[in-house]
Amino acid sequence: MGDESGAPQSDPVPSGDKGSLVERAKFGLTRRTFLLGAGAGAGAAVVLGGGAIAVNKALSPETAVTKTTAPAGALPATMREVVLAIDNVKHQVVVDNRESLWETMNFQLGLSNSNLGCDRAQCGACTVLVDGRPVNGCTVISARLGKGQVISTVAGLATGPGVEGLHPVQRSFWLNGGFQCGICTRGFIMSTVALLKAIPKPTDAQIAEGLSGNICRCGEYSKIFTSVKTAAADIAGEKVTYLAKAVTVDAPKTATAPAATGVSKDFQFVSPLATIEDFDPFAEQLKPKAGILGVSGSERTITVKWDPAILDEQKVRDLLSSLGHAVR
Numbered sequence: 001m002g003d004e005s006g007a008p009q010s011d012p013v014p015s016g017d018k019g020s021l022v023e024r025a026k027f028g029l030t031r032r033t034f035l036l037g038a039g040a041g042a043g044a045a046v047v048l049g050g051g052a053i054a055v056n057k058a059l060s061p062e063t064a065v066t067k068t069t070a071p072a073g074a075l076p077a078t079m080r081e082v083v084l085a086i087d088n089v090k091h092q093v094v095v096d097n098r099e100s101l102w103e104t105m106n107f108q109l110g111l112s113n114s115n116l117g118c119d120r121a122q123c124g125a126c127t128v129l130v131d132g133r134p135v136n137g138c139t140v141i142s143a144r145l146g147k148g149q150v151i152s153t154v155a156g157l158a159t160g161p162g163v164e165g166l167h168p169v170q171r172s173f174w175l176n177g178g179f180q181c182g183i184c185t186r187g188f189i190m191s192t193v194a195l196l197k198a199i200p201k202p203t204d205a206q207i208a209e210g211l212s213g214n215i216c217r218c219g220e221y222s223k224i225f226t227s228v229k230t231a232a233a234d235i236a237g238e239k240v241t242y243l244a245k246a247v248t249v250d251a252p253k254t255a256t257a258p259a260a261t262g263v264s265k266d267f268q269f270v271s272p273l274a275t276i277e278d279f280d281p282f283a284e285q286l287k288p289k290a291g292i293l294g295v296s297g298s299e300r301t302i303t304v305k306w307d308p309a310i311l312d313e314q315k316v317r318d319l320l321s322s323l324g325h326a327v328r
Helices: 021-027 031-038 101-108 168-175 185-198 204-210 221-235 276-286 313-322
Strands: 065-067 079-086 089-096 127-130 133-136 150-152 263-268 292-297 301-306
Touching: 079 101, 089 101, 127 185, 133 185, 168 185, 168 221, 185 204, 185 221, 204 221, 263 313, 276 292, 276 301, 301 313
Parallel strands: 065 089, 079 150
Antiparallel strands: 079 089, 127 133, 127 150, 263 301, 292 301
């Protein structure tokens, strides 16, 4: 492809100016180019930026500063050099006056901390917290955030490894299945964090109002409400049980009770369930049966843990068949 003069162009941005914001302004990625080339994050993990069960790499506040390459000489009137405090890390960066926080985090800093949904402040998928208040990352301007504001994203919530290291809201969404495609989930998590700080034990009406800026196109609202309520109980120090896994968390979390001795086996349904939504009601029928210690799975498979003093594999198979879902 050539320029207007017909000269060939193998790369519109000179190799030595890849970090130049002036060049980026001239030849920058468009939203359409990004969506076509890299996607809006549907394939990314849903509860953490960049990892399904990860550790916040910025646990020590004010310890790291990253810096992008600034253009040589005086900045154009359309650009600003700012310091953005994101998840306890300060980023010194040059931004266009029209650049959104989402664009800065993704295009300049390489942070996959929020998903882009509508890009019009309508869906809430890109929600982050600024000084504790939820805002749409696609429309808040980066140039206005370099004044000491504290920016928090889903990637900064975890305090340690594994499920136990997740923030209670993250853990609740993860183990209660409060997501489907995952596009909206990070935004819902951040709005929930803000809601529970303001109202520790919200009613259904307060949850609906507090999350009214977030839209789930998959319609997972029932489990989202459950996730919010479970997280509220967890934060309050109450004993909580999650839907999608046979996991119970006691408060205070000072010690982990020894797991019951049992036998666990994975089975495949002879006839898969219609959808993943059908699994939980089926599991709830199985859990109360004598000798059943744990149940998890999907629309195609089920993992059952049982007490060998009460059940054996054949009896487990018979139980599954009696509930209408035989296994191979």
